[in-house]
Amino acid sequence: EGAIWEAHDSPATSFKMIGSFPHAIKVVPKEDMPGYNAYTPAQHYLIWYDSTATAGKEFRVANINENNNDPSVAQDSYVFTTDGIV
Secondary structure: OOOEEEEEOOOOEEEEEOOOOOEEEEEEEOOOOOOOOOOOOOEEEEEEEOOOOOOOOOEEEOOOOHHHHOHHHOOOEEEEEEEEEO
8 A cells, every 4th residue: 555755865855666565457458449459469567556646546557658648549448457466
């Protein structure tokens, strides 16, 4: 739960880091998305819950690429949980 903060240097510089026990999820585009075919690869992400985040943004994604931050290129996808904990 939460996030880890690291501070070093003088004056202290803080960096927000991945929280405890991130989980691996698998994301697969829905069949009706543009460009989808049977060989469209799934993507895997690390997520964790950050209780200190703004309401509605408590689930954090560690390795999302820059295109997924743009709502105009977002695609509907299926999300599968895994047993993976890092």
